């Protein structure tokens with residue numbers, strides 16, 4: 001929460017939920033990453049929030065960009081970055097999209113299997129590829145499952161294939177899971193990475209780069225270690241596993257770069273109980289899973305919610321969204337404490353909502369408009 005955001009909301013009196021994002025916070029976050037990992041290039045994970053003003057600011061600050069689609073590549077180019085600052089980091093790409101990205105000048109691509117390497121060798125000859133490896137997402141509040149990456153034992157073969165097809169076997173990537181509270185999580189993946197570097201070096205292929213992915217947390221309800229602590233733990237792990245031959249490294253922060261820069265203002269639409277002896281109040285907001293708060297899925301991300309009555313006594317509540325889909329309940333398994341004095345019509349502020357909100361909002365489910373977004 002910043003004074004600029006509060007001032008903006010006070011002057012606007014919005015009808016309907018809206019996200020307000022403070023670019024000064026994004027700038028501070030970027031500089032904190034650059035300082036904590038001085039030898040590492042930042043590739044902003046565009047999917048976290050592709051707002052043009054955020055991209056333009058990051059272009060000015062010298063950032064590079066991790067993109068997942070042609071549209072994201074075009075958004076980054078439109079913000080003024082050259083294609084040499086773009087990684088096409090999705091391991092799942094149509095061959096014609098690879099060809100279009102190549103035409104636009106993109107030369108860095110993610111893979112996690114030989115079939116994708118073959119597509120890239122045809123559509124983007126000579127490009128650099130890095131292979132994503134599976135890694136332990138333990139402890140992450142938004143773990144990334146097994147959808148992306150291959151077993152470390154397979155990665156060497158994938159990169160060898162790339163090399164034999166005339167691509168540059170450039171390096172490895174992994175993601176320790178989003179909202180990763182443990183800075184030591186990078187250690188095991190870096191150990192596996194170093195082993196693949198050695199293995200391929202013996203076969204005459206010199207990898208150059210490790211992509212350390214995202215996972216850097218935003219602050220929600222719990223305190224999280226500072227970026228500096230992550231930087232130190234990562235550097236120690238690099239030293240431990242690569243000795244004095246530390247490779248080029250990149251990070252791809254999304255949440256950690258923009259999450260805490262945004263606040264959503266929402267309104268209480270209804271407060272009720274389900275029976276006379278229901279111990280829980282149900283608080284329905286004008287925002288839910290379908291218009292911005294998709295990351296409350298399985299109650300994984302628990303946002304701080306501020307109300308005008310936070311000094312009053314609290315009671316546990318179920319919080320739900322406004323749509324007519326019964327999955328549109330934000331917190332029920334673990335009820336959320338809200339002030340007893342909260343009223344229908346009260347405005348609430350949902351903090352830490354700069355990442356993974358606006359673009360997750362549906363086009364118009366039940367006629368509810370997509371989340372409005374202001375970048376200031």
Ligand SMILES: *Cc1c(COP(=O)(O)O)cnc(C)c1O
Nearest residue numbers: 045178179214215252253254255
């Ligand atoms: C989503 C994503 C990120 C960003 O992750 P955060 O945890 O938000 O920092 C980074 N890299 C890749 C490949 C991603 O898909």
